[in-house]
Amino acid sequence: MNWSLDPNLPTxxxxxxxxxxxARPGIIRLETGEPNFSPPQHVLEAFIQxxxxxxxxxTATEGIMLLRTAISAKLHRVNHIQRSEYEILxxxxxxxxxxxxxxxxxxxxxxxxxxxxxxxxxxxGLASLGIQAVPYALEAPQYKPDLDRMSALVTERTRAxxxxxxxxxxxxxxxxxxxxxxxxxxVAHDLWIISDEVYDQIIFEGRAFxxxxxxxxxxxxxxxxxxxxAMTGWRLGYLTGPRFAIESLTRVAMGVWSSVSExxxxxxxxxxxGPQDVVDRMCRAYQRRxxxxxxxxxxxxxxxxxxxxxxxxxxxxxxxxxxxxxALRLLExxxxxxxxxxxxxxxxxxxxxxxxxxxxxxxxxxxxxLARFAERMHGQGQPRTL
Numbered sequence: 145m146n147w148s149l150d151p152n153l154p155t156x157x158x159x160x161x162x163x164x165x166x167a168r169p170g171i172i173r174l175e176t177g178e179p180n181f182s183p184p185q186h187v188l189e190a191f192i193q194x195x196x197x198x199x200x201x202x203t204a205t206e207g208i209m210l211l212r213t214a215i216s217a218k219l220h221r222v223n224h225i226q227r228s229e230y231e232i233l234x235x236x237x238x239x240x241x242x243x244x245x246x247x248x249x250x251x252x253x254x255x256x257x258x259x260x261x262x263x264x265x266x267x268x269g270l271a272s273l274g275i276q277a278v279p280y281a282l283e284a285p286q287y288k289p290d291l292d293r294m295s296a297l298v299t300e301r302t303r304a305x306x307x308x309x310x311x312x313x314x315x316x317x318x319x320x321x322x323x324x325x326x327x328x329x330x331v332a333h334d335l336w337i338i339s340d341e342v343y344d345q346i347i348f349e350g351r352a353f354x355x356x357x358x359x360x361x362x363x364x365x366x367x368x369x370x371x372x373x374a375m376t377g378w379r380l381g382y383l384t385g386p387r388f389a390i391e392s393l394t395r396v397a398m399g400v401w402s403s404v405s406e407x408x409x410x411x412x413x414x415x416x417x418g419p420q421d422v423v424d425r426m427c428r429a430y431q432r433r434x435x436x437x438x439x440x441x442x443x444x445x446x447x448x449x450x451x452x453x454x455x456x457x458x459x460x461x462x463x464x465x466x467x468x469x470x471a472l473r474l475l476e477x478x479x480x481x482x483x484x485x486x487x488x489x490x491x492x493x494x495x496x497x498x499x500x501x502x503x504x505x506x507x508x509x510x511x512x513x514l515a516r517f518a519e520r521m522h523g524q525g526q527p528r529t530l
Contacts, residue, residue, distance in 0.1 A: 153271050156264040157487025161471050165481040172502075172510035175471075175481040177312065177455065179374040179501045181429075183415075184422045187373060190414030194407040203403040206394050207234025207382070211409045214416040215367075215382055223344060225356040225365075225384075233383045233390050233397060234404050234412075238342045238368030241383035243269050244393045245364040249336040250275045250303040256338070257297060257305040259289070260489030261458075263312045263340070278302070281491050284458075285449065287314040288322065291329045304336035309352055310343045313458055313488050313497040315451020323353040331359060342368040342381070343454040345423055348431040350452050361386050371455075372423055373415045380404065380412050430455040433500040437507050444515035455500040458485065458492065459514070463521035467493055470521070478513040 158175060165171045206212065212229040219227050235241040242265075250256055252274030258266045260279035270277045280294045294305070307326065310317050318326070330337050337355045344352055344367065356363040368381035383393065437457050438448050449458035459482075461470050467484035474480050474496075483499075485492030498511070 150271070154264075154267045156268070157468065158264060158483045160468075161475060161481050161483060164472075164475055168475075168479075170479060171475065172480045172506050172513070174498050174502050174506065174510050175483045177371070177499050177501055178376050179371065179426065179455075180503055181374040181426055183373055183375050183378070184418065186418045187375070187411050187415045190418075191407050191411035194410035199406045199410055201406055203406050203409065205233075205398045205401075205403050206230075206390070207232070207404060208406070208409045208413075211413045211416075212382075214413045215384075218416045219365075219384065223341070223352075223354045223356070223365075225354050225360065227356070227360075227365075227384045228387070231384055231387050231390050233394050234409060235381045235383055235397070236401050236404050237379040238340075238366050238370065238381040239265065239269070240397075240401065241366040241368075241381050242266070242338070242340065243273075244383060244396060245338045245366060245385075246270055246273055246275060246304075247396065248364065248389055248393050249338070253301065255299060255302045257294065257302065257335075259306060259308055259311060261287075261311075261313055261485065261492035261495075262306070262308060262489055264487050266306060276301070279489055279491075280305070282311070282314060282316075283491060284460075284495075287311065287316040287449070288318065289326060291325060294329070295333070298333050298335070302333070302335060304338050305330060306338045306340060307355060308340040310347065310451065310453030312343070312454055313456045313483070313485075313492065314449060315343075315454040315456055316449075317347070317350045317352055317452040319350075320353050323355060324358055327355045327358040330355075330362060335362070337363045339363055339365045341365055342371055345372045346427050346430060346455060347453040348427070348434065348451070352453065356384070364389065369412055369415060374426065375415070378408060378411070380408055430500050433502075433504060433507055436504060437498060437500065437511055440508065440511045441515060444519070446515060446518060449495075457498045457500060458495045459498055460495050461518055461521075462494070463518060465521055467496055470518075471496055473521075474514060474517050478517050480510045480513045480517075482510075482514065
């Protein structure tokens with residue numbers, strides 16, 4: 145009997161730290177991107193009310209019209225793009241949407257450009273489909289794509305480029321001109337743009353621009369309720385794109401998840417159409433935590449990134465240790481969990497990612513311990529400089 149799936153598919157380097165942190169009590173958790181807020185009360189109530197009203201059955205695979213109409217309105221209001229209800233597929237979280245997008249634009253043996261540093265799960269999803277991930281560099285401190293260098297990566301097998309704005313782990317935005325230039329570049333190379341916009345409403349300064357504003361016919365947008373509404377465990381997201389693409393991917397979804405939980409879809413509609421002040425409060429809290437964290441680390445002369453959005457901060461560890469070894473020893477010796485930069489790609493080696501989704505109390509104590517540990521490591525090896 146044969147087993148055809150590769151048992152050595154890439155896994156997230158964050159998971160190694162997370163698993164060890166879960167096994168030890170009292171760890172200060174700064175490694176995962178999970179909001180420490182609860183979902184809005186009106187969303188909780190909408191779920192209960194829908195279930196009690198009998199909305200507990202299968203739905204159309206693409207999602208109930210109530211939710212898709214709310215999504216269409218949100219895309220117009222927030223993202224400044226036009227997508228009809230028939231250009232939207234409701235998904236059980238953002239990850240399945242990404243997986244379908246990969247599947248739709250490429251086949252085994254093809255290539256997709258992914259950001260480096262970038263979210264580790266891109267690699268696992270692509271590898272499971274036999275698609276080659278080709279990293280394009282986002283160099284510190286700006287973390288902006290270099291289109292000339294990216295052109296050198298394009299081959300006859302390249303099918304798409306993944307764009308994540310604001311990005312994980314960098315949190316950086318692209319200007320309108322930069323986004324438009326990337327769209328023009330994708331057209332010139334006849335590539336799809338897979339736009340990962342799960343942090344689209346967590347913006348501190350500036351504004352995020354969706355490539356669908358300029359090239360809707362070659363953009364697949366991936367969105368999630370997890371970060372914006374603190375609904376990580378609910379597993380609700382949506383995929384947008386031209387109608388022919390969404391109709392095709394809906395056929396795939398029919399055989400994979402059939403439909404998303406019906407009461408959950410009603411809750412999603414309530415999240416989008418109800419009061420949005422809770423989103424603003426969470427966003428301002430993340431911004432305060434960013435500023436607090438930078439202030440703490442600046443006192444110890446630890447260089448940090450300056451995220452425009454999302455809820456992560458990169459800190460340059462400046463020691464002879466690899467970022468993985470630094471994170472493992474920080475966990476073991478100081479009881480603080482952070483994500484090693486190497487989990488996000490070669491460009492983030494010698495950095496660690498700090499989650500601003502943790503409490504200010506944990507950030508105060510955890511970053512003080514991190515700085516203390518980094519100072520100790522400087523005495524044990526030659527520090528690296530940028």
